[in-house]
Amino acid sequence: MSHFRGIEGLRAWLACIVMAHHVIWFSGLSQRFLQLKVFNALGYYAVSVFIIISGFVIAHLLLGRGESYGPYLLRRFLRIYPVYLVCLAAGILTTYLNFHTFLPHPWGAYPATGQMTQQLQSLQGGDWISHLLAHLSMLHGAIPAEVLPESPYMFLAPAWSLSLEWQFYMIAPLVIACMRTQFSRIALACVALILFYAYEKGLFGQFVLPSFLPGAFPYFAVGIGTRLVIGLLPRFSIYPVASLIALCAFFVLDTDLVPFIVWIAFVSMMLIDKPKDRLSSAIKSGFDMAFNSKAAKWMGARSYPIYLAHVPVFQLIAFIAVRSLGWGMIETFALAIVLTPVLTIGCAMILHRYVEKPGIILGKSLFRTEPSRLNDKVIADLGRATAYEV
Numbered sequence: 568m569s570h571f572r573g574i575e576g577l578r579a580w581l582a583c584i585v586m587a588h589h590v591i592w593f594s595g596l597s598q599r600f601l602q603l604k605v606f607n608a609l610g611y612y613a614v615s616v617f618i619i620i621s622g623f624v625i626a627h628l629l630l631g632r633g634e635s636y637g638p639y640l641l642r643r644f645l646r647i648y649p650v651y652l653v654c655l656a657a658g659i660l661t662t663y664l665n666f667h668t669f670l671p672h673p674w675g676a677y678p679a680t681g682q683m684t685q686q687l688q689s690l691q692g693g694d695w696i697s698h699l700l701a702h703l704s705m706l707h708g709a710i711p712a713e714v715l716p717e718s719p720y721m722f723l724a725p726a727w728s729l730s731l732e733w734q735f736y737m738i739a740p741l742v743i744a745c746m747r748t749q750f751s752r753i754a755l756a757c758v759a760l761i762l763f764y765a766y767e768k769g770l771f772g773q774f775v776l777p778s779f780l781p782g783a784f785p786y787f788a789v790g791i792g793t794r795l796v797i798g799l800l801p802r803f804s805i806y807p808v809a810s811l812i813a814l815c816a817f818f819v820l821d822t823d824l825v826p827f828i829v830w831i832a833f834v835s836m837m838l839i840d841k842p843k844d845r846l847s848s849a850i851k852s853g854f855d856m857a858f859n860s861k862a863a864k865w866m867g868a869r870s871y872p873i874y875l876a877h878v879p880v881f882q883l884i885a886f887i888a889v890r891s892l893g894w895g896m897i898e899t900f901a902l903a904i905v906l907t908p909v910l911t912i913g914c915a916m917i918l919h920r921y922v923e924k925p926g927i928i929l930g931k932s933l934f935r936t937e938p939s940r941l942n943d944k945v946i947a948d949l950g951r952a953t954a955y956e957v
Contacts, residue, residue: 573863579873581870584610589725590877590907598677608822615826616826616829619827642934649922650918651875655723658726662686668885668890689715707719711774723879725878786826803840804843807835872915872923
């Protein structure tokens with residue numbers, strides 16, 4: 568991904584936004600200070616952009632490598648599962664600490680009490696093994712509330728999106744294969760739209776967030792489409808500020824469009840080349856500093872363990888602050904907003920070095936990867952066909 572500037576840095580920022588959202592939400596601060604509810608939306612938007620990035624990166628991976636389905640899926644498994652398993656084990660322990668911390672209502676009304684009550688009732692009602700097996704399969708996000716209550720969010724709340732990623736990984740090679748002919752592209756689009764419509768109508772059951780693959784179809788589609796057409800897009804010497812401002816007007820109509828607007832703005836920054844005016848030069852410099860600096864890349868390389876580990880870290884901090892120290896909401900939040908990032912980054916460093924990287928290295932060592940026969944010309948042809956049909 569070295570020639571797609573800023574992707575790793577963007578991941579770092581998104582992981583930090585999700586972490587801030589969870590600290591504010593789980594500490595109950597957004598319940599008392601309503602202005603902070605904006606972080607609820609920011610957290611969801613950040614995960615949505617993560618999903619778009621996944622479509623982009625996996626499309627790039629599949630177009631650039633010539634490997635069969637088994638090696639591809641095993642590489643993906645070894646890339647995400649070891650860190651997930653460690654964080655899941657920690658999350659199971661800290662989930663019960665979280666129950667003990669907040670279910671007695673230490674600060675009165677608490678926004679997550681209803682959800683935690685449903686989770687505890689499900690665990691005590693005989694669903695414990697079902698939840699564990701669902702999480703070990705990484706398909707817990709595909710199970711609706713009617714079948715297994717709170718399945719996508721049990722034990723490790725951020726992992727609902729990891730389950731979604733895994734569902735996408737399993738069918739991504741088929742999706743990319745269907746991009747090669749006009750008929751298969753049209754058929755794929757029709758099937759995806761039908762499944763998305765069925766999801767929106769609740770025919771698959773009830774999901775609070777789009778943790779089931781048909782519900783996240785637009786995000787993955789935008790990521791895949793971007794990868795197909797990015798080689799055909801013009802380089803900007805003048806950043807299209809006016810166009811993006813006009814595009815932001817759609818935010819008034821539908822806030823769900825925010826992740827797509829953010830992605831368009833980011834891709835536009837990736838495409839800036841030899842800027843001619845001061846504003847475009849400043850945007851390019853700011854982009855490189857924010858998303859392409861050594862610090863951003865370093866954080867981006869550890870964004871996955873940061874994303875998964877921060878909730879168990881917060882739950883442990885909250886348990887100590889509330890149950891051991893007897894602190895109130897403000898004091899607990901002040902401690903958590905300082906310690907959660909520090910301890911999470913420390914955990915991420917350990918997980919990245921001793922768990923994540925060994926899994927990646929093992930995946931690379933098991934199979935030799937040959938360059939894909941889908942060279943740049945073929946990818947460009949796919950991109951032209953996709954752009955034309957859209």
